[in-house]
Amino acid sequence: MASLTSSTSRHSSAMPKVAQFKIGLCQLSVTPEKTTNLSRARHSIEIAAKQGASLVVLPEMWNCPYSEDYFAKLAEDFDDEDGSPSYFMLSEVASCHGITIVGGSMPEMKDGRLYNTCCVFGPDGKLKAKHRKLHMFDVNMPGDILYKESDTFTAGDNPTIVETDMGRIGIGICHDIRFPELAMLYRTRGAHLICYPGAFNMSTGEMLWELEQRARQHVIHKFSGQQITRYFTLLLSSEKLYVASCSPSRDSAGSYTIWGHSTLVGPFGEVIATSGHEETIVIAEIDYSALQRRREGLPLENQRRGDVYQFVDIEEQRL
Numbered sequence: 013m014a015s016l017t018s019s020t021s022r023h024s025s026a027m028p029k030v031a032q033f034k035i036g037l038c039q040l041s042v043t044p045e046k047t048t049n050l051s052r053a054r055h056s057i058e059i060a061a062k063q064g065a066s067l068v069v070l071p072e073m074w075n076c077p078y079s080e081d082y083f084a085k086l087a088e089d090f091d092d093e094d095g096s097p098s099y100f101m102l103s104e105v106a107s108c109h110g111i112t113i114v115g116g117s118m119p120e121m122k123d124g125r126l127y128n129t130c131c132v133f134g135p136d137g138k139l140k141a142k143h144r145k146l147h148m149f150d151v152n153m154p155g156d157i158l159y160k161e162s163d164t165f166t167a168g169d170n171p172t173i174v175e176t177d178m179g180r181i182g183i184g185i186c187h188d189i190r191f192p193e194l195a196m197l198y199r200t201r202g203a204h205l206i207c208y209p210g211a212f213n214m215s216t217g218e219m220l221w222e223l224e225q226r227a228r229q230h231v232i233h234k235f236s237g238q239q240i241t242r243y244f245t246l247l248l249s250s251e252k253l254y255v256a257s258c259s260p261s262r263d264s265a266g267s268y269t270i271w272g273h274s275t276l277v278g279p280f281g282e283v284i285a286t287s288g289h290e291e292t293i294v295i296a297e298i299d300y301s302a303l304q305r306r307r308e309g310l311p312l313e314n315q316r317r318g319d320v321y322q323f324v325d326i327e328e329q330r331l
């Protein structure tokens with residue numbers, strides 16, 4: 013069993029090759045026309061690269077509206093060269109500009125099943141990792157929102173942590189953010205950054221946005237259970253990690269109204285850069301030396317009480 017202290021972890025948290033760089037969060041407008049989505053995404057990635065971003069993050073479902081009417085229709089099998097224009101566009105634009113792309117998410121069709129999948133491409137255009145959304149967004153808030161993502165998608169089975177020139181990056185998709193255990197797992201495995209492509213809706217989005225501000229003041233007594241899990245995720249980010257989220261822009265005409273507000277949070281829990289709900293690109297600086305300062309100044313690794321509580325990393329347990 014792995015304890016919460018990362019000193020017992022087999023994963024090092026050494027600083028990456030590039031410790032200071034720009035990240036671009038492409039908050040994209042998404043339409044039912046895949047070709048339009050592809051050219052918008054490509055254009056936005058190219059602008060981010062021209063503005064100096066060496067890591068670009070796209071939203072959850074950037075090539076397809078977040079709607080049951082489109083998921084299967086616009087899904088791609090990434091192994092099919094002719095049937096996967098989105099996948100190959102990302103690979104091509106990554107190598108063209110020599111950048112790393114955390115490719116938001118796309119509906120993936122494989123062996124008759126649909127997955128909500130994020131592909132990460134390196135600067136050579138090669139696929140570095142594929143994350144299938146782990147937690148299905150099944151929600152029933154009477155009078156507000158009723159949705160069952162698990163009716164359409166199959167959940168993935170693996171956490172995804174990917175070694176890049178721009179650090180060790182953990183991937184989660186939207187609802188995955190609500191599970192602090194996943195962020196904790198990434199942290200114990202030495203992640204510097206967690207990227208969450210997401211498509212929050214108007215009610216849950218508002219909760220998160222308010223929470224980001226309130227969490228910094230450590231006001232927890234009014235939070236609901238759901239908000240507390242987000243609060244803990246934010247606490248994790250403020251302890252150890254950079255956290256980047258990237259959303260589609262809001263389309264009020266769509267059946268699922270998106271919150272927007274793509275954001276980069278730093279290791280002090282501070283919002284480094286954010287956006288409104290319109291189509292835009294957030295360009296922000298990541299400096300991993302801030303992680304080191306934070307770790308040295310507040311050495312939680314050495315202070316955790318493994319004799320009182322333990323965090324189990326299932327993979328380490330298997331070894």
Ligand SMILES: NC(=O)CC(=O)C(=O)O
Pocket residue numbers: 072149185186187188210211212213216217
């Ligand atoms: N797409 C989602 O997973 C939506 C979600 O988590 C939300 O809060 O909204």
